[in-house]
Amino acid sequence: MTSIHDANRDLLTPLRAALYDWDTAAVRQALDALFIPDAVFHCCHPFGDQTGSEAFFQNVLAPLREAWPDAERRDWLVMAGKDEHGGDWVGCGGHYVGTFAGSFLDIPPSGHLAHMRFHEYYRFLDGKIDEMQMIWDLPEVMMQVGAWPMAPSLGAEVFIPGPASGDGLSRPARDDTQSDASRDLVVDMLNHMKRHPSEGGPEVMEMERFWHESMNWYGPAGIGTCRGIRGFRNWHQIPFLSGMPDRGQYLDEITYHFFGDGPYVAVTGWPDMVQTVTHDGWMGIAPTGAKITMRSLDFWRIADGRIRENWVMVDLLDAYRQLGVDVFRRLREFNKARVPGRVPFPVGDI
Numbered sequence: 001m002t003s004i005h006d007a008n009r010d011l012l013t014p015l016r017a018a019l020y021d022w023d024t025a026a027v028r029q030a031l032d033a034l035f036i037p038d039a040v041f042h043c044c045h046p047f048g049d050q051t052g053s054e055a056f057f058q059n060v061l062a063p064l065r066e067a068w069p070d071a072e073r074r075d076w077l078v079m080a081g082k083d084e085h086g087g088d089w090v091g092c093g094g095h096y097v098g099t100f101a102g103s104f105l106d107i108p109p110s111g112h113l114a115h116m117r118f119h120e121y122y123r124f125l126d127g128k129i130d131e132m133q134m135i136w137d138l139p140e141v142m143m144q145v146g147a148w149p150m151a152p153s154l155g156a157e158v159f160i161p162g163p164a165s166g167d168g169l170s171r172p173a174r175d176d177t178q179s180d181a182s183r184d185l186v187v188d189m190l191n192h193m194k195r196h197p198s199e200g201g202p203e204v205m206e207m208e209r210f211w212h213e214s215m216n217w218y219g220p221a222g223i224g225t226c227r228g229i230r231g232f233r234n235w236h237q238i239p240f241l242s243g244m245p246d247r248g249q250y251l252d253e254i255t256y257h258f259f260g261d262g263p264y265v266a267v268t269g270w271p272d273m274v275q276t277v278t279h280d281g282w283m284g285i286a287p288t289g290a291k292i293t294m295r296s297l298d299f300w301r302i303a304d305g306r307i308r309e310n311w312v313m314v315d316l317l318d319a320y321r322q323l324g325v326d327v328f329r330r331l332r333e334f335n336k337a338r339v340p341g342r343v344p345f346p347v348g349d350i
Helices: 004-011 013-021 024-034 053-067 138-144 176-193 228-243 316-322 327-334
Strands: 035-043 072-082 088-099 113-125 128-136 211-218 225-227 257-261 264-268 273-276 291-294 296-303 306-314
Touching: 004 013, 004 072, 004 088, 004 113, 013 024, 013 072, 024 035, 024 053, 035 053, 072 264, 088 257, 088 264, 088 296, 113 138, 113 296, 113 306, 128 296, 138 316, 176 257, 176 264, 176 296, 176 306, 211 228, 225 228, 291 316, 316 327
Parallel strands: 035 128, 211 306
Antiparallel strands: 072 088, 072 257, 088 113, 113 128, 211 225, 257 264, 264 296, 273 291, 296 306
């Protein structure tokens, strides 16, 4: 018998297919069929929250399609499960790709293929979606056209691949026992990570017990991707903790949503992190002592009892906003000599 989680995954198929072919009529029909009328769309900065599928279409999807007239959505992971509060979720990861033909959020066009990673989580209730949380990697787009106005990434900036196991879209029916075990492993890992530095050095995290020695940590553009435990420590964790050593201490101010699906685990929260930027600062920003929230939509893949891959998306533009930095204003200042408008040749159906 098909589980509710497999059924919820299937319910997303028409929307995903419509966005792959970008049939506007089919996209709007799928949105209307899937979402309740007053569904809340929690979108990354600068889109903000949208109420109802029409607002989401007009204010989020339509500007992307206008800038990338042959845009298509390419999922490489679709997973589903129940969180600890009883909510049923589906998480999707992939890329939007297309020819960058016109300005998008003041990011100047290149005329070439562009890609933008997305993590999108949907909460289902009785066969309908009442809440969506999404982060698009807008800094990734800025970097591709040489318009990123902030500090360079410490990690590598690469095109992020889907699961090395090749089962992100097609795998055996969901196994509840395996799904719960995968989720519990990740929760245990995160609890150990929070022990450092307040309870001791790196050894208290027991990272070798949870993480495969050849793990990949696929961070958001602006932080970058890291290879192996040492790469993760060097290019993300140490700078992160040096600038915000009080992370993990404000659990009463956030709500997590963990769910597992076979070897995959997801976590979301809007927000799911709270910390104070002090000491050495972070991402090239001077320490202001400001307490900020962070939104992170993450996926993990478990193999042979340890984490082999971790896809992480953080709404970095919102973090900069809370620290008093308007990345889009800086982008316009850095690129004011570039001629705005569209590329002078036809692309797609516009």
